[in-house]
Amino acid sequence: MNQRRWRWVALFAVLSLVLGACGSDDSNDAADDDDDGDTEETVELVQDGSRLDGIIDEGTFVCGVNDAVPGFGFTDEDGNFSGFDIDFCRVIAAAVLGDAEAVEYRPLAAADRFTALQSGEIDVLSRNTTWTATRDGSEGAAFTVPTFYDGQGMMVRTGEYESIDDMGGTSICVLSGTTTELNLASRFNAAGLEYEPLSFEDNDLLRESFISGQCDGWTSDKSQLAAVRSAYPEGDGGPEALTILDETFSKEPLGPAVADGDPAWYDAVNWAIIATIQAEEFGITSENIDDFLDSENPEILRFLGQAAGEDDAVLDPGLGLPADFAYQVVSQVGNYAEIYERNVGPDTALGLERGLNALYTDGGILYPPPYR
Amino acid sequence: MASVTTRPPPWRDVRVLRVLLQLLFALGVVAVVTWLFGNLVTNLDQIGLSTDFDFLDQPAGFQILGSDFRASQTVRDAFVVGITNTISVAGIGIVLATLLGVLVGVLSLSSNWLVRKAATIYVETLRNLPPLIVIVFVFSAVILQLPRIQEASEWFGLVIVSNRTIGLTAPAFEGDSAGTYALLLGLGVVAAIAVAVWRTRVHRATGAPHRRVLWGGGVLLVVAVVGWFALGGPLVLDRPQIVGVQIEDGWAMNANYAALLIALVIYTATYIAEIVRGSIQAVDHGQTEAADALALSSFQRLRFVVLPQAFRIAVPPLANQYLNLTKNSSLALAIGFFELTQTTLTIIGNGNPAPQSIAILMAGYLVLSLSIALVTNLVNRRLQLVAR
Numbered sequence: 001m002n003q004r005r006w007r008w009v010a011l012f013a014v015l016s017l018v019l020g021a022c023g024s025d026d027s028n029d030a031a032d033d034d035d036d037g038d039t040e041e042t043v044e045l046v047q048d049g050s051r052l053d054g055i056i057d058e059g060t061f062v063c064g065v066n067d068a069v070p071g072f073g074f075t076d077e078d079g080n081f082s083g084f085d086i087d088f089c090r091v092i093a094a095a096v097l098g099d100a101e102a103v104e105y106r107p108l109a110a111a112d113r114f115t116a117l118q119s120g121e122i123d124v125l126s127r128n129t130t131w132t133a134t135r136d137g138s139e140g141a142a143f144t145v146p147t148f149y150d151g152q153g154m155m156v157r158t159g160e161y162e163s164i165d166d167m168g169g170t171s172i173c174v175l176s177g178t179t180t181e182l183n184l185a186s187r188f189n190a191a192g193l194e195y196e197p198l199s200f201e202d203n204d205l206l207r208e209s210f211i212s213g214q215c216d217g218w219t220s221d222k223s224q225l226a227a228v229r230s231a232y233p234e235g236d237g238g239p240e241a242l243t244i245l246d247e248t249f250s251k252e253p254l255g256p257a258v259a260d261g262d263p264a265w266y267d268a269v270n271w272a273i274i275a276t277i278q279a280e281e282f283g284i285t286s287e288n289i290d291d292f293l294d295s296e297n298p299e300i301l302r303f304l305g306q307a308a309g310e311d312d313a314v315l316d317p318g319l320g321l322p323a324d325f326a327y328q329v330v331s332q333v334g335n336y337a338e339i340y341e342r343n344v345g346p347d348t349a350l351g352l353e354r355g356l357n358a359l360y361t362d363g364g365i366l367y368p369p370p371y372r
Numbered sequence: 373m374a375s376v377t378t379r380p381p382p383w384r385d386v387r388v389l390r391v392l393l394q395l396l397f398a399l400g401v402v403a404v405v406t407w408l409f410g411n412l413v414t415n416l417d418q419i420g421l422s423t424d425f426d427f428l429d430q431p432a433g434f435q436i437l438g439s440d441f442r443a444s445q446t447v448r449d450a451f452v453v454g455i456t457n458t459i460s461v462a463g464i465g466i467v468l469a470t471l472l473g474v475l476v477g478v479l480s481l482s483s484n485w486l487v488r489k490a491a492t493i494y495v496e497t498l499r500n501l502p503p504l505i506v507i508v509f510v511f512s513a514v515i516l517q518l519p520r521i522q523e524a525s526e527w528f529g530l531v532i533v534s535n536r537t538i539g540l541t542a543p544a545f546e547g548d549s550a551g552t553y554a555l556l557l558g559l560g561v562v563a564a565i566a567v568a569v570w571r572t573r574v575h576r577a578t579g580a581p582h583r584r585v586l587w588g589g590g591v592l593l594v595v596a597v598v599g600w601f602a603l604g605g606p607l608v609l610d611r612p613q614i615v616g617v618q619i620e621d622g623w624a625m626n627a628n629y630a631a632l633l634i635a636l637v638i639y640t641a642t643y644i645a646e647i648v649r650g651s652i653q654a655v656d657h658g659q660t661e662a663a664d665a666l667a668l669s670s671f672q673r674l675r676f677v678v679l680p681q682a683f684r685i686a687v688p689p690l691a692n693q694y695l696n697l698t699k700n701s702s703l704a705l706a707i708g709f710f711e712l713t714q715t716t717l718t719i720i721g722n723g724n725p726a727p728q729s730i731a732i733l734m735a736g737y738l739v740l741s742l743s744i745a746l747v748t749n750l751v752n753r754r755l756q757l758v759a760r
Contacts, residue, residue, distance in 0.1 A: 111721035118419060118726075134723035138427070140419045169616040171536055176714070177721015182433040185443035196536075196618065197435045198628070199718065200708040208512055209708075213520035214535050214627065216617055261419050 050264035051123060052096070052320050060102045063089035064122035067107035068203045070227045071343050071350040072128050081105045084343040085126040088147055088256055088273060090333045092124060095272030095325040100332040109201060111177030114139040117259050124269060126256040128221065130179045135257070142262075144270040145277075146255040149356040149365060151248035152183050153222040155229060158243045160216065168193040173206050173215035175199070183250040184219050203228070211236055221252050223344060223352055230349040267319050275326040278303060278368040279335035281359055286334040289327065303371050315372070326371075336366065412727060427724045434718060436710045438626040447719055454715030455736050461632055461711060462698040462740065468637045469697060470690070473644025478674070480649050491645065499642040503700045506639045511631040511707040518627070521617050532612045532619050538630050539612025539619035546608045553599055553606040560595030564588035628709040632701065640697045647689045651682035684755045691748035695741050702737075712736050 055061045065085055066073030073083040090100040106122050113129065116122045118140050128150075129135075131143040154164055154172075161167050164187065174181050176199035188195045198215050200206035207228065210218045218225065222244060229242045256273065258266050279285070282300050284292050292300050301308040302315045305323035314323050322328070333339065340357065344350045358364025382388045416423050428448040435443050441453050480491035498506065516535050519525050524534035532539040545554060568588035575582035600607060612622030655678050663673040702713035710718070716733040720726045 111717045114723075115720065115726045118421060132723075138422065138723050138725065140421045169618055171617070176434075176708070176718045181718070182443070182722060185433060185435050189443055195435070197437055198708055199434075199437065199710070199714070201705055201714075201717075205508070205512070205707065208516060212516035212535055213522070214516060259419055 051262050052265045052268050060104055061123040062104045062106050064106050064108045064116050064125040066127045069224055087339045088126050091329050092269050092272045094328040094332040095321055098328050110175055124256050124258055128254050130252045140260040141257040142260050142266050143257045144255050144273050146253035148254040150221040150223050150252040150254050152250040153225055154245045155218045155225045155242055164247055170216035171196040173198045173210050173218045180220050187249045226350045264320050268321050271319050274368050275329045276336040277366050279330045280337045284330055286331055289331050422725055450715055454712040458701055458711040461701045465636045465697050466694050469640040472641035474648050476645035477648025495642045495645050503639050504703045507635040507703050508706055510635040515627045515631040535627055537619040538625045540623040541609050541611050542623035544610035547606045549603040549606045553603050556599045560592045564592040567591050628707050632704045632709050636697050640693055643693045647686050651686040654685050655681045687752045694744050698740055
């Protein structure tokens, strides 16, 4: 009996220690801050073999994607992945491996994507992900040039609200673990408005909740809202039943990311993407690319990995990519304009104008660095 | 002839070997854990991720449904809100599930065919579904089908039902003398207990009926009513009302919280009902016959003879169900209620380190589960048969 009592005392002591530790944390803030000096350690970058070499040996790589946003990343009836972000996985595969189909897709929830990237479960994250300082820093992600400049908007049932400033005290549906959730708080707090956030893990229950009228507004990147609106069930009034408010209240540069600490792999992915923009600037499409192989323009020849001039010299910028990577990308997947028009452009269900996502020469902000 | 006991050499001595093997095993466990932990820290360092808990002081940046939590508060505060919500669901859920479970368990032994079958059908249907399905079903097929806030239905001004919030009327202290009245009620409870104890003593000494519940309740009621009039009505009914597109005042219960609570209660109650049924059946039939021989009514038989013995058997498996309910509350992340798991995942998704956050999550559930186990074990100890 006595021994038993002691066991309880011990358990209680452990419990109170645990609880005590939780409770006392608040008062130790100052002390914690002082310790920062000790914890700063020099991070050794391990250079024994880039992921790039492994992927070339393997002949395939893993791309973390979305499977629930029409136009950007989703699975069709046959279980094939398609969309704007998916096409950029194919661009990377074409550049690195010479085969656009050599990709293994891994659908991820928003909240899991950086863990998957950090742990090496995926090689590239191409899942409508916003480039932010925290993700670059704390999440250990390295973002390539943005593939899509987006902004956050608010979708409401037509006629209920005219602007976000009318929406004080409403309930707003939002995906949890996204920048959208944070921008929502910033936008409403800055305007001094109250709101109730309804955060869901995935778009399916969120849509159900919105349709049932549980929330008054649905906030997300405007491109995603357009995708959802285009697919809004006819039984509930079809796309006309919903309005996307004009206001854009955040900057959302979306693009692929790789894990920090592997510059060779980062460069390869980055330049594969730049190649699609460069191809559009040169006017090279998947249809006419073969006509450019004997172009008069040395820049184009250099870009396509062809011998330029009389000396037959082929530029190797040292990216670890094959000399003809741009040729493979454009001929197999297409240039940026083709990828855009095919997935999200005005002729698709989403009907998104190019806007910011046009070349700098057309009033947009896509500006490829020179390939030389 | 003297028998000589010689100790075998240590490598064949079973006592030495036993200790040695246990030591080796413990060392092995420590080594594996150390290796795994070192591995984690090294890998995090390699990709430049933090391995400390400084992120707890960062601003969280998001708001939480149904709480005053502001986006500018720290991640640490967000964890506190999460665990508070888990405790709220688990605490209320355990009480309601026990009440419903005991009722259904007793009914499933009823001599009325219809009642018995109804209880059995309820138990057998819900018990055989995964809890996640029950939660999502209650959310999308029950809660979301309630009227929208714009056409919310109001019942006698006491309850407002919408698929966003369910507003219940709740008592609330109001006015200057509210504090005094609360103190008075506290004193009333103490007086009621004292009277009940006194009646028990009288009963023991003289054999007169104790009626302690009646006496104690009476005392409390008198104190409450007299005090209420004397202090000018400091306790009022706080009725819910619709303000804009939200329900305010009263007890405004979030619809997602309601969905989780209902799902967990009706799911766990099926298991509790089975435990109660089994425990009642495990009480020796002679006890029932003895009660009948004493001419106790069927209620008295249940209340004074069968149930006290049944609960003695039921407590350990009940504790298990309480733990299950608490842990199943983590499935709320499917329907967007910010209990501990959903909060942690949101924190991770917003740029905070996963290993540390998950460690806090696990510690949270561990403390909760151990606390429940501690309480139920104490109850079990009290209820156990004392050999005289």
